[in-house]
Amino acid sequence: MNTIRLTMAQALVRAMAAQRCEIDGEILPIFGGVWGIFGHGNVAGLGEALHGVRDNLPTFRGHNEQGMVHAAVAYAKAMRRRRFMACTSSIGPGALNMVTGAGVAHVNRLPVLLLPGDVFASRLPDPVLQQVEDWGDGTASASDCFRPVSRYFDRITRPEQLVPAFQRAMSVLTDPAECGPVTLSLCQDVQAEAFDYPESFFAERIHRLRRQAPDAHELEQAVAAIRAAKRPLVIAGGGALYSGAHAALARFCAGRGVPVCETQGGKSAIPDSHALNMGGIGVSGSSASNTLAAEADLILAVGTKLQDFTTGSWALFRDPGLRIVGLNAQPFDAAKHQSLPLVADALAGLAALDSALGDWRAPGDWRDTAERARAEWRERAARFTALPDPDRNEKPSDAQVIGAVLRQSQPDDVVVCAAGGLPAELHKHWRTERAGGYHLEYGFSCMGYEIAGGLGVKMADPDRTVIVMVGDGSYMMMNSELQSAVMLGLPIVVVLLDNNGYGCINRLQQACGGAPFNNLWRDSMHQAEYPSIDFAAHARAMGAEAEKVSDLPALEAAIERARASGRTSLIVIDTDPMATTTVGGAWWDVAVPEVSVREKVLEAQGNYVTQRKHQRIGH
Numbered sequence: 001m002n003t004i005r006l007t008m009a010q011a012l013v014r015a016m017a018a019q020r021c022e023i024d025g026e027i028l029p030i031f032g033g034v035w036g037i038f039g040h041g042n043v044a045g046l047g048e049a050l051h052g053v054r055d056n057l058p059t060f061r062g063h064n065e066q067g068m069v070h071a072a073v074a075y076a077k078a079m080r081r082r083r084f085m086a087c088t089s090s091i092g093p094g095a096l097n098m099v100t101g102a103g104v105a106h107v108n109r110l111p112v113l114l115l116p117g118d119v120f121a122s123r124l125p126d127p128v129l130q131q132v133e134d135w136g137d138g139t140a141s142a143s144d145c146f147r148p149v150s151r152y153f154d155r156i157t158r159p160e161q162l163v164p165a166f167q168r169a170m171s172v173l174t175d176p177a178e179c180g181p182v183t184l185s186l187c188q189d190v191q192a193e194a195f196d197y198p199e200s201f202f203a204e205r206i207h208r209l210r211r212q213a214p215d216a217h218e219l220e221q222a223v224a225a226i227r228a229a230k231r232p233l234v235i236a237g238g239g240a241l242y243s244g245a246h247a248a249l250a251r252f253c254a255g256r257g258v259p260v261c262e263t264q265g266g267k268s269a270i271p272d273s274h275a276l277n278m279g280g281i282g283v284s285g286s287s288a289s290n291t292l293a294a295e296a297d298l299i300l301a302v303g304t305k306l307q308d309f310t311t312g313s314w315a316l317f318r319d320p321g322l323r324i325v326g327l328n329a330q331p332f333d334a335a336k337h338q339s340l341p342l343v344a345d346a347l348a349g350l351a352a353l354d355s356a357l358g359d360w361r362a363p364g365d366w367r368d369t370a371e372r373a374r375a376e377w378r379e380r381a382a383r384f385t386a387l388p389d390p391d392r393n394e395k396p397s398d399a400q401v402i403g404a405v406l407r408q409s410q411p412d413d414v415v416v417c418a419a420g421g422l423p424a425e426l427h428k429h430w431r432t433e434r435a436g437g438y439h440l441e442y443g444f445s446c447m448g449y450e451i452a453g454g455l456g457v458k459m460a461d462p463d464r465t466v467i468v469m470v471g472d473g474s475y476m477m478m479n480s481e482l483q484s485a486v487m488l489g490l491p492i493v494v495v496l497l498d499n500n501g502y503g504c505i506n507r508l509q510q511a512c513g514g515a516p517f518n519n520l521w522r523d524s525m526h527q528a529e530y531p532s533i534d535f536a537a538h539a540r541a542m543g544a545e546a547e548k549v550s551d552l553p554a555l556e557a558a559i560e561r562a563r564a565s566g567r568t569s570l571i572v573i574d575t576d577p578m579a580t581t582t583v584g585g586a587w588w589d590v591a592v593p594e595v596s597v598r599e600k601v602l603e604a605q606g607n608y609v610t611q612r613k614h615q616r617i618g619h
Helices: 008-017 043-052 065-078 099-107 142-149 159-173 216-228 238-242 246-256 287-295 331-338 346-356 364-385 398-407 422-429 449-460 472-477 481-488 503-511 535-541 552-565 599-612
Strands: 003-007 019-023 026-029 031-036 059-061 084-089 112-118 152-156 181-187 194-198 205-207 232-236 260-262 277-280 298-302 323-328 340-343 414-417 438-440 466-471 493-498 545-549 569-574
Touching: 003 008, 008 019, 008 031, 008 043, 008 159, 008 181, 008 194, 031 043, 031 065, 031 449, 059 481, 065 084, 065 099, 065 112, 065 438, 065 449, 065 481, 099 112, 099 142, 099 181, 112 142, 142 152, 142 181, 152 159, 159 181, 159 194, 216 298, 216 323, 216 340, 216 346, 232 246, 238 246, 238 346, 246 260, 246 346, 260 287, 277 287, 277 364, 277 422, 287 364, 298 346, 323 331, 323 346, 331 340, 364 398, 364 422, 398 422, 398 466, 398 493, 398 552, 414 422, 414 449, 422 438, 422 466, 449 466, 449 472, 449 481, 449 493, 466 472, 472 493, 493 535, 493 552, 535 545, 535 569, 545 552, 552 569
Parallel strands: 019 205, 031 059, 031 084, 084 112, 112 181, 152 181, 232 260, 232 298, 260 277, 298 323, 323 340, 414 438, 414 466, 466 493, 493 569, 545 569
Antiparallel strands: 003 194, 019 026
16 A cells, blocks of 8 residues: 655645535535644644645635634535635633534534644653643543534544544535534644554545435325415425435426425525525514415425424414424434435425326415415515615614615625524525525524635525625624635625614514613613624724715615725615514414513513413424
8 A cells, every 4th residue: 555654734734735525517626625724733734734735725814713614614514515615723721612603503504614723742742832721631622612513523533533533524524414514623732643544545536426315215204295285384494405306496386386485594595586485484584484484384494494484483483283394414404303304405306396296286276375465475575675765864773775786686695694683684685597696604693704605605606796785783792804805805795784882683682571681772771872883993903995874865875886996895885773564474383481670571571471371393
């Protein structure tokens, strides 16, 4: 057996550079690059190794470890999990800063390779700088925090361990069912240790998407359930996009006369113009989707994990005989909530269903009901995104800002958002015809994802205009990768809605009967007046073009200028923290105190008890 003597770190990056994928017949490197912030736990070992392969495996410098993981996760999502990135940090705080990003990847089933530095395997210099010591466990380190948010975790304490660990890592990263974050925690002394690695470890390997066909018995059960349905409804999840099944799903629904709703992850899988696209479903959904969901006797859940925002905390579906067919590559998701599992790739599963259903179509009156609900919803929703009355001199709502951005959008644009009230309004109001035109991180709902995520999307698809919509609260949490976008010459357009605090949670707080407290600046316990932050000046200080606009027509003009400039741009507009879309939506289970001195809390608790009666038991 021929061998090559390399350090563990050199062997790792050489093996990474040899991995390929096939996308539409084209062979490409599967790693789009490595995000790195160097410190004493990785600069000497992995940093030296990355320098040696920089022409084949580029390294990008981040400003915040969490932000660089967000960028990598967004890149993987925009690439529909076919390509992905790695992220490396030092030990201690640098490593722990990546854990939140790992949680985002884990919840959203997205691949990212995390390479935190770790303590010395030899333990000779212990405790090293930044080492976390456990009195009762000599093997523990800060990197153990990655375990619950990793699909696969390994600590490399000997150089030869890299071979099986990396092979397992690639298996998880490329598996449609197991896909998620992988952590290889690299002891800093082992990174620099040499070993005679087999040449075969560095041979080119081409990874192709596995398309699992459904089991014959599960398919038979699913077909029987669908054929028996009088009011079937499809829920399109993110898995429909990851599988590339969006076009097939649109054809299936049109051909079978089945209305379709979209989760946050699945939005853009169905063109907005599709006659049976009911829009978003659940807590942030349309009245069309939620009305049909309450009446449906069968749900075909395609590539969705059916989280509480989709199901209205399982109070949305009211038919007592409801059956769910779970078409999903992951058995855990396919079988949950007493679903009839149809474990398969979404594209392969839809093809099998379509073939087995023969000439079956949903009843015509159900389709008619859906089309009327869609028309009514669109007419009502349009009022919330229209320009406000200029004579009233009011700050615009989030929905009105979305309307302005939509009027300036182009068919290939991608909107990016993550947390707060904006995801709910975007789920209701954003319209796109092209798959991937809607990029929301709403599995983990991680504040601070937005700008870094927008950069990751732009890296994945540089030809599309990326419009990031972010509130002032999320911007204050993490904005450093705005400078990374400037530095990399990857322009994004950031629309910052300034409502002076955490407007979404302020509204939720009051909806639960609570007093406005500690969310908006004006309701926080500060001695001085709440600050007026010059976000435009801040963005300009990081190299972006920036301006503040006074109204929606000015916002539209600013977006047009930003698009034409070819530079990263930030546009600020003041918004109303209380205004929200009052049509659509569904109940969400947020526990209300049973005892309180506030009468409004007790009123909210009474409504909470009433709503909980609709929750499905035993799912």
